[in-house]
Amino acid sequence: MISSWADEIPDERPSIFSAQGAGWQLDRARFDRLLMQSAAAAGAQVRLGTPVRSAVREGDGWRLELTDGDITAGAVIWATGRCWKLARSFGAKLRVHGHLAAYTRFFDGVPGDCRMVIEARPEGWWHSADLPDQRRVVACLTDPDLGSELRDPKSWHRALATTQFIAPLLPQGARETAMSVKSAGTATINPAAGERWVAAGDSLFCADPLSSRGIVHALRSGILAAYAASDMIDGRGELARMRYAMIASQGLADYIPALAAHYAAAARWDTAFWQRRRPRPEAAGGDRNSPGEHAT
Incomplete structure (x- = not known):
């Protein structure tokens, strides 16, 4: 680099x-195909080109409306990237910590x-x-x-x-x-997990590309989400949600100041972009959120 x-x-x-x-420089399309093939070989049912339109609580699980019909699931791992259309279905809110395109x-x-x-x-x-x-x-x-x-x-x-x-x-x-032209700012979902559902990847926490954590975060959160979903199905939902929320919260707490420090190191220009990323005296009291943070 x-x-x-x-x-x-x-x-x-x-x-x-x-x-x-x-x-590593990853061929993402090929990598995704390998993951899909491995999932199918392990027994997963793979359905391509069938986006989820809605999610409705049904019994102990969920009914998902797909473009080619409905399916039921004991638990849902929500991993739709920077698309939060299902947030209302899950009772979650998007929290934007910084805007970037x-x-x-x-x-x-x-x-x-x-x-x-x-x-x-x-x-x-x-x-x-x-x-x-x-x-x-x-x-x-x-x-x-x-x-x-x-x-x-x-x-x-x-x-x-x-x-x-x-x-x-x-x-x-x-x-x-x-x-x-795509959004590239930092955003999180709250809560990170709920009744028989858990967010993973960018749906859970999408990071500024400068942090170089996208693929590693996707894999790590996917593994942890699988454990959480399994615990939910086995009747340990409250414990699973608490543990997962703590991990997600700690990840954000470590990320925000590290990203701010990295931007501050390059703030040598007196332009709007870099002025917004210079350390603010009021941030020293512990409020590490961006001034543009809001929930939707």
Whole structure:
């Protein structure tokens, strides 16, 4: 990984010298297929292209309305990513801790070099990584109210041209194939678990991409959610909910100050994005929530 964060001098961290071991760049589509195949081999029933429309409490479990019919479940693991349409069904509320948007474009014809690059800029920060088949993703992350112009291709490419380490990653002849604008801020669900249901992955806690915890968090929370769901079915629901809530709460308590400290290290520009991320004196009293936090 190469980062230009606290200053303009790039910091390269080869994984071979890291105490945390080798770094990985994951082919997410292939990884998801392997997980699905493993689940099917273990006896799980896999149904693709059948989103859940609603969830209704029925007896000791739930009845889920799918696009191709209903199913019943003794317990539900809610793992729909950054989509919380089922929150009302489960009696849960979304809590937003910080707003961030990723203005992303994808390119073909880019020879891979296995490098992930992060560069702080006045408007926010940029991220780029290799994708399979000589493709590369490039994203600018900033606050939604500051990045509206980045929806326009010309404005996005003008901003890209000012970067020192991201723009050179795209050789002449690289072909832009797709773009997207997605929410990338921190959000949690409350409660983390309820009557015969438990949230996992981004449905439980979606983190700022800067934290690099997405896949690890998804796998860890999925494993813990499976244990909790099993306990619920076995009649230990109250204990399962309490334990799971404590784990989720501790994860957020560790994450918020660590993320704030990392942003503060790069707040060298006097621009709106970085002004919002400078330490506030009133935060020293223990209130570590973002000023934009609210529940929905």
